[in-house]
Amino acid sequence: MSELAERARPDARANFDLKDEIRDYWSKRSETFDLAFGHRIPHGPEFDAWQKPVRDFLGAKPLRVLELACGTGEVTRLIHDLGHDVTALDFSEAMLAVAGKKHAGKPRLRFLLADAENTMEPDERYDAIVCRHLVWTLTQPQATLGEWFRLLKPGGKLLVFDGDWAKPTTVGRLATWAIRQIDRVIGPDNHYDGALSDRHATIMQNLPFGEGLTAETLLPMLKLAGFGTIERTSHRPIAAAQRKTANLRNCLRTFVYRRFILCAHKPG
Template sequence: MDGRNFDLKEEIRDYWSRRSRTFDLAFGHRIPAGPEADAWQRPIRDLLGPAPKRVLELACGTGEVTRLIHDLGHDVTALDFSEAMLAVARAKHAGKTRLRFLLADAENTLEPDQSYDAIICRHLVWTLTRPEETFREWFRLLRPGGRLLVFDGDWATPKFTGRAAGLLISLIDRIIGPDTNYDGAMSERHAAIMNALPFGAGLRPATIEPLLASAGFRDIALHSHEPIARAQRRNANLRNRLRTFVYRRFILTCRRS
């Protein structure tokens, strides 16, 4: 790894490794079957089409999005640089074919050139320490015509209407106690990591679109995250419903020309 970022990357790895123990218990991370899984899966289906593809999932975590891709019939390489996260994912998907787990860095995968038809990641881009180099790495991994799908958001600055939701969440926390499984953007350790990252002040499409274009990607398009948020609200308690209103989330797609 780049020595300039060694301490930060190790802090990120340790943070997510520790969170692996309760990650699936936190709202917004586990993807339950039914409307929410369908809402997450729809952009993947639209991007990949019906024919089997070779897909690289970056920062797979505990393997929730992995399941959605694999269930569509694709060959999946699920990559993460936290051994603890991968251990959970491997146990969850034990015995499945067409699925390979890989311990590696999403910023420098060491995978062969032009080896994938698509790359998918959820809540990864905001953590990148070298975004320009990383986007060039992802471009290298894709075959001509290959697609990139990003699920992410601006976790630094609440929406104008999201501030009211945040205040209501704080009120609920004071009344019934905090959600011990949820570590949001304002926790001390999470905030310290954010402050050290290039996108720590907020990840916005207008910021990353020119970086993707510079790396060679074309047909950059934004898609609404609202269908996923609506599905998440269907069976959530009040505090978790409010969480879906706090931050701007987005879906971005592009392709290698």
């Protein structure tokens, strides 16, 4: 096993306890998740900006798509609206309950209670896999990338939206300071991650990517898992679209962390 892969494999028992904590955290977040800036995707410029990379990388032909860590079904909507056959997976029953109500009765859509790190789905079942803000939470990232590679048909694509949530950028540190001043004047935003910030920080400290996830870190891991061509595009159009309708505090939040979008191709 490579040194990179070895570093990405924490103790199995620790994984079990940590994953329980992660599941419980996100289940509690489900109650107000859609009220938190950056998670809900409202129709309009922001929806269009999120949907564009999906359209660009997956193409116009209807595909069988697996969405991992679907949460309350916000990304589910933008994939499904493009005409794809979607399986939306999450390991939080609470999140799936919200998503199921939101998308009740839609064709070409099924929800699956399962672990994104060990889906139990058949080999080469999907044309594409899409995940938003999931990779940073993986307890065994190298093994999981191999699992996702297994699920894809030859020529399939893995589309990842993620970021470095541990280290604010230089501009981000200034933005964070300004957000704190706003919080002092008008009070904190209790729907944002800060409402459970202590738990969030504790979970992050115990993850392989607890010190931050970057595209540069992920690229060699994707190669090691077997992926070939890897394309990258900017998250900036999404942030710019978010700022069109956001208040000052949320505008500042779009500058805090460095985000990225990658599309990795399984050789055909």
